Amino acid sequence: MLLEFPMYLVGIAGGSGSGKTTFTKKILRHVGDHKVAILHQDSYYLPSPPAHLKIHGEPNFDHPEAFDWHLLRDHLTRIRNGQKVPMPVYDYKLSRRKADVEWIGPCKVLLIEGIFTLWNQEIRDLLDLKIYLHVDADIRFIRRLHRDVRERGRTLDQIIRQYYDTVRPMYQQFLEPTQKYADITVGEETDAAADVVASHISLKEKH
Numbered sequence: 001m002l003l004e005f006p007m008y009l010v011g012i013a014g015g016s017g018s019g020k021t022t023f024t025k026k027i028l029r030h031v032g033d034h035k036v037a038i039l040h041q042d043s044y045y046l047p048s049p050p051a052h053l054k055i056h057g058e059p060n061f062d063h064p065e066a067f068d069w070h071l072l073r074d075h076l077t078r079i080r081n082g083q084k085v086p087m088p089v090y091d092y093k094l095s096r097r098k099a100d101v102e103w104i105g106p107c108k109v110l111l112i113e114g115i116f117t118l119w120n121q122e123i124r125d126l127l128d129l130k131i132y133l134h135v136d137a138d139i140r141f142i143r144r145l146h147r148d149v150r151e152r153g154r155t156l157d158q159i160i161r162q163y164y165d166t167v168r169p170m171y172q173q174f175l176e177p178t179q180k181y182a183d184i185t186v187g188e189e190t191d192a193a194a195d196v197v198a199s200h201i202s203l204k205e206k207h
Contacts, residue, residue, distance in 0.1 A: 014133030017140035030198030041114020062170035132182035
């Protein structure tokens with residue numbers, strides 16, 4: 001049984017390129033409190049992508065089984081119990097975890113962002129507020145294209161191939177259905193939504 005701590009967990013899900021990280025930072029900027037922490041689900045990719053998920057010989061990073069759910073559940077539970085945990089740091093260019101970690105917790109509010117934040121029932125049961133970012137596919141693809149070229153050293157051909165092989169089909173099969181679990185669905189314009197969510201969090205934080 002979880003111990004009772006004045007903690008508030010917010011899960012933010014959505015497809016790749018939907019703006020989860022940006023939305024999370026907007027909330028954090030509005031709240032402006034050192035007691036709020038961010039946990040990135042991408043940090044919990046398995047150390048090595050499962051071989052059985054490969055498509056055309058390439059790893060599938062958009063399947064739920066690509067994540068270390070055991071470690072993520074353990075860390076969320078420990079944070080909720082008021083503990084500090086060593087969140088892994090993921091290297092997107094090398095597609096593996098780095099040797100160093102980032103310590104997070106204890107905190108009063110934890111923002112958890114990632115494509116499958118709402119996929120696992122045990123994770124959902126830990127969340128106090130569940131948010132899904134619903135953004136059109138063309139906008140998500142363009143954002144992903146710009147990000148992967150600038151930040152992750154990918155070529156245009158690599159990005160397009162990965163989108164058609166894994167990103168798009170996995171979104172349709174596994175990710176999009178998780179929208180039904182959300183308490184709030186947010187569209188492309190996130191400024192006002194971030195302000196509303198931040199105000200909600202601030203009220204909860206005061207109790």
